[in-house]
Amino acid sequence: MNDYLSRIEELKLVAHPARIAILDELSNGVKCVSDIQDFLEISQSNVSQHLSALRHAGVIDFYIDGRLRCYYLRQPFILDLLEIIKKDYPAELPGPECCPVTKKGKYPGKRKN
Amino acid sequence: MNDYLSRIEELKLVAHPARIAILDELSNGVKCVSDIQDFLEISQSNVSQHLSALRHAGVIDFYIDGRLRCYYLRQPFILDLLEIIKKDYPAELPGPECCPVTKKGKYPGKRKN
DNA sequence: TTCATATATTCTAATATTTGAATATATGAA
DNA sequence: TTCATATATTCAAATATTAGAATATATGAA
Numbered sequence: 001m002n003d004y005l006s007r008i009e010e011l012k013l014v015a016h017p018a019r020i021a022i023l024d025e026l027s028n029g030v031k032c033v034s035d036i037q038d039f040l041e042i043s044q045s046n047v048s049q050h051l052s053a054l055r056h057a058g059v060i061d062f063y064i065d066g067r068l069r070c071y072y073l074r075q076p077f078i079l080d081l082l083e084i085i086k087k088d089y090p091a092e093l094p095g096p097e098c099c100p101v102t103k104k105g106k107y108p109g110k111r112k113n
Numbered sequence: 114m115n116d117y118l119s120r121i122e123e124l125k126l127v128a129h130p131a132r133i134a135i136l137d138e139l140s141n142g143v144k145c146v147s148d149i150q151d152f153l154e155i156s157q158s159n160v161s162q163h164l165s166a167l168r169h170a171g172v173i174d175f176y177i178d179g180r181l182r183c184y185y186l187r188q189p190f191i192l193d194l195l196e197i198i199k200k201d202y203p204a205e206l207p208g209p210e211c212c213p214v215t216k217k218g219k220y221p222g223k224r225k226n
Numbered sequence: 227t228t229c230a231t232a233t234a235t236t237c238t239a240a241t242a243t244t245t246g247a248a249t250a251t252a253t254g255a256a
Numbered sequence: 257t258t259c260a261t262a263t264a265t266t267c268a269a270a271t272a273t274t275a276g277a278a279t280a281t282a283t284g285a286a
Binding site: 004007008011012014016017020029031032058061062064065068070072073074076077079080081084085086087089090092093095096098099102103104105106107108109 | 144
């Protein structure tokens with residue numbers, strides 16, 4: 001229940017184009033900051049800020065190779081998330097029965113009106 | 114690509130405890146606003162605002178039964194999202210090889226330092 | 227009609243997020 | 257040492273999100 005809420009927090013943190021792009025890249029393996037910068041069109045400090053936010057949330061982590069920080073994915077949840085972000089879906093779910101023109105129908109719940 | 118970005122927008126919109134709770138409830142079938150209010154502990158106008166935001170994004174829709182607005186899920190993507198939000202995951206992914214104490218290792222990328 | 231119920235909208239204050247600019251730090255090379 | 261590279265941090269401005277209060281609207285019942 002608490003875990004459920006923290007997953008929503010994580011979702012919120014991650015729901016950003018640059019962050020998703022970073023995570024998508026990391027899902028293919030370790031990347032250092034400069035390599036991440038190369039395919040993102042944002043400033044160095046901004047890349048760093050995104051990495052920092054993701055790291056503080058435990059979504060990613062890094063190890064060091066000389067001057068390079070080698071970032072990698074830590075949260076398994078992210079892999080599934082990336083997958084469904086890229087998946088194709090039908091335009092919409094089959095709806096409940098209601099008139100397609102007037103959009104009127106019967107409420108199946110117990111509330112009486 | 115454009116679709117990919119709009120899915121991230123949708124993710125951002127949806128990454129909120131009340132909205133996830135609403136969508137989770139709707140994933141079990143049609144609900145009218147009052148029934149949604151009953152299990153959420155937020156004001157009527159706030160429920161309405163969340164529903165309005167979700168509807169404008171095409172995530173949900175409604176039909177009418179008298180004074181009731183019967184909301185239902187429209188976006189198939191949301192069902193998969195709800196599923197992974199509730200799924201259990203191992204604490205972390207198997208990391209790349211690096212010293213667990215000093216956190217030092219070799220960068221596998223082509224960048225030379 | 228009039229009323230009560232169901233729901234939406236508008237406005238506003240509080241708060242959070244995002245970004246760029248400037249600056250700081252750490253490390254390997256010379 | 258000194259320097260250049262790789263990366264982080266801090267600050268401030270711009271912007272977006274959230275929630276409550278007040279009010280509006282639509283509908284069925286009386």
